[in-house]
Amino acid sequence: MSDIGLAALHPAVQHHVVNTLQWPGLRPLQGAAVEPVLDGVDCLLLAPTAGGKTEAAAFPVLSRMAADGWTGISVLYVCPLRALLNNLAPRLNSYAAWLGRSADVWHGDVGQAQRRRILRERPDILLTTPESLEAMLVSANIDTRHTFQDIRTVVVDEVHAFAGDDRGWHLLAVLERLSQVAGRELQRIGLSATVGNPDELLAWLQGSNSGRPRRVVAPQATGAVTTDISLDHVGTIDNAAKVITALHRGEKRLVFVDSRRRAEELGAALRANDVTTFLSHSSLSAAERKRSEEAFSEARDCVIVATSTLELGIDVGDLDRVIQIDAPQTVASFLQRIGRTGRRAGSNRNCLFLCLKQEAVLHAAGLLTRWAQGWVEPITAPAAPRHIVAQQILALALQQKTVGVRTWRESWGGLPLFGPDSTEIMEHLLTNGFLDRDGDLAFIGPEAERRFGRRYFSDLTAVFTAAPEFLVLFGKEEIGQIGDDALLVEVEGPRVLLLAGRAWKVNHVDWKRRRCFVEPSDLPGRARWGGGGRGLSFAITRGMRTVLLGTSPDGVALTRRAVTALSELRELHSSHVVADGTVISRSPNGDLHWWTWAGSAANQTLHASVPGLVDRRQRVGDNAVRLFSDMSFSDVKNALTGPLREELPEVNESAVEGLKFASALPDDLARATVAERLADFSSMRAVLQEPRTFIQDDAH
Structure with a gap:
């Protein structure tokens, strides 16, 4: 802790940091962030998981809000996950309350009554997702100028998670349109774990604001961080469950897997071993995930099995161990996961790799070799986001009711999203009925209505594609979702699903409404979802080659089984x-x-x-x-x-x-x-x- 930066904060913020939070000072990142954020500089704040990034942005932003008399929704706090927003909202609202201000959440799970209240009594900080911002901009029921005219600052949490896919381009485009509504450039503050190219990431986040001052804030960590990393080859999910059952009894263990199917299989195997087990993945209902995460955060001797849904900064309490089945795709992902541990004084960061196949041992060893060399992937935005250009033109037509055939680019300033193909895309929309033209103006056409018009163009507000799934219901309780495959594959006897780590017998399928009605079963169930994994990068694969040539990753303990697996792979x-x-x-x-x-x-x-x-x-x-x-x-x-x-x-x-x-x-x-x-x-x-x-x- 340090006094650096604390004195520059608003007196009320200073008072509550010392007396309410009872902090002796600010963490290095928090102290270093105060001056540039107060000055309105665009910033990228870098620190490991649990490094205090939220407070590093919130304390000086609240100080600016109080000092400059901001009113209305003056701060947007954007996250990639609804669960992360829900997790952060109470904390940010408590900080805002120090100054008599408020924070509130708006996303797809928020009910109409709460939405009406937010529009009527605008909070000072609105926590939301890019998709919800888009939906608000195009909504016929929201006065966008009144709602967003006071925005000054945007905080983008887990910005690396946005920048690496199309959601990042979508976010930047929406921010440019919000800037047009507010009539001012918006200060942009990104929060991120360690990345390989922070300067480029911040320049990307600025969008068309490239002329504004910017600063990467990433103070050097003080004190050595000890790590305890082990690599084992266990062969099967059942063997992995046996190892997890036997090791670290009495501790809280977070296990990462690469797919929903793996999560379900491991969850069932652990429960068969009488281990208190919870699950978290994207096909569980929000209520089911919340129950699991809350129960896990309050328990002690237990395991939660998760896909990447728990890789980001959702608080699940004080963890003892992280266990990885096979290996993540990237070093950056590994850093996020191991960063969930080592938060208590005197504890270390740790991760146990349990690999199911020999090839996974090689993958893990190659990744850990790159990590040991201090390498982290650069974050690069996806190339050629032409489909986002089409989406944005249609969204602008919805927002403004019309779009200028010759002037439409002006709504996004100089955002590099719009490349040399943009004119051809606009012509395609006009000639194929996505837009109808009236002189120099265009408006939503019949083809856009046909393809995207369901539920007032809700499909147009999200740039990611989710395969249609069946809602699984036990009575009125939502358990989660499953894909068509689970219901179409031939089975002998009753059809039994594995979902939320439990077996469910299918009683009835409503194909038209896409609902599957189930009841608990003692029979073994099966988990099944479509989709496959991505390939590995040049850097990770070259790390694997280094391992085959005889190198072992520094600072990693290999079990005898892992050593045997690597020896056999080197021979092969x-x-x-x-x-x-x-x-x-x-x-x-x-x-x-x-x-x-x-x-x-x-x-x-x-x-x-x-x-x-x-x-x-x-x-x-x-x-x-x-x-x-x-x-x-x-x-x-x-x-x-x-x-x-x-x-x-x-x-x-x-x-x-x-x-x-x-x-x-x-x-x-x-x-x-x-x-x-x-x-x-x-x-x-x-x-x-x-x-x-x-x-x-x-x-x-």
Whole structure:
């Protein structure tokens, strides 16, 4: 704790920090943030999980609010998750109350009565999501100018979670439109865990405000943070449950898994071992998740199994242990998860990896190798957000009732969202009935009504696509949602689902209303959802190659089972890795593989760019690309001599359909958008520039 910055805060804030919170001072981040935030500078505040980022933004913003006499909704606090908003609201409201101010929440779960009250008695701080802001802007029942005319500052919590996908572009576009409504540039404050490119992330967050002063606030941590990281190979979910049951009895354990199905399977296995177990994932009802998270935060000897829903800053109490089944996709995700531990004085940060397959042991070891080197992924916004351009034009037409055919870009200032294809997109909307034209003005057309008009264009306010699911009900109690697969797959005997860690027998399915009525069952249930995992990055896959070459991650304890798994993998891949380049090897059965260890995006780009070499009938993975088996090594060398024509990866119709608002784009632009997001030209070029070793693999 430090006195730095405390004296600059409003006297009432100072008083309550010392006397109500009984803090001896501010944390380093909080103290360092006071001066730039008070000065109205755009900021990125960086600290690990539980580093006091919320207060680092809130205390000086409240001080500005009091000193400058802000009225109305002057501060927006934007989060990626409703649960995080619910979690933060009481804390922010208590801070606001120090000054006689208030904070309130607005999102999809908030009822109409509360919404009417908020519009009537506008709070000083509104906690919300980008989707809810969009819905408010386009609502015919909300006077947007009256509601948002007083906005001065926007705080974006977990900004890295936005910036890495289309929700970030959507957020920036909505903020530009809010700035137009308010008639002023808005101070933007991003809160984030550690990222690899903070300056670029803050510049992105500024949007069209690139001329405003900005500052990254990331004070060096004082004191060494000890970590306790272990890596084990357990083989099966049941074995993982046995290890979790046996280890750390009497402690609170948070277990991360990579899918909803895994969460359900592990939850059921732990409960079968009489472990007090709770679940949290996106297909559980909000009430079910809340019950689990509240019960877990108040218990001691228990486990909560979660997908990435608990990776962000939702408070589930004082954790003792974090356990990871297999490995997360990124180092940044690992840092978020391990940061949930070590918050008590004298405790350390810890994570136990329990890997189900040998390949997962290699993935975890590669990721931990990069972490041990101090590397964290840079956060980059998705390329070519053309579909967001289409969505924004239609949303603006809803908000303003009309949109200027020649002047529509003015509503977003100089936001780099709108690239050279924007004019073609606008023409497509006009010529295909998404917009109707009347001179220089356009308004919502019949095609937009047909595709997005359900429930007053609610589908237009969110840029992510969620597969339609069935609501699962036990009487009137909502348990969660399941996909079609769980109800369509053939079964013998009664159909039993696994949801919320419990088995439910299906009694009736209302296909038209998409409702599934169940009752508890003692029979074993099955969890099933569609969707697959993403591929690994160039950096993580190269970390895996380093492990295969004999390196073990520093500061990580390997169990005997993990050591055995890595030894067997090193033997298996002994002819597939070299330290200074890539390997092209022919197996005893004649298959020819190019072992790039470059990640799936680079390999997919290579797959498209060397069609004369690559067998098209393959699922491209992270480690290698299969070449035509009838080619000789000389043929391959000759084919790779000279420059290659770089091509975008191929995309299928289902991939294009998964791009929300693709229907509002010309077909070629929709396909190009998906392809550009699958490509990694820079990593492919790195592969092509490396030496190649040719090996006749007789060992396996």
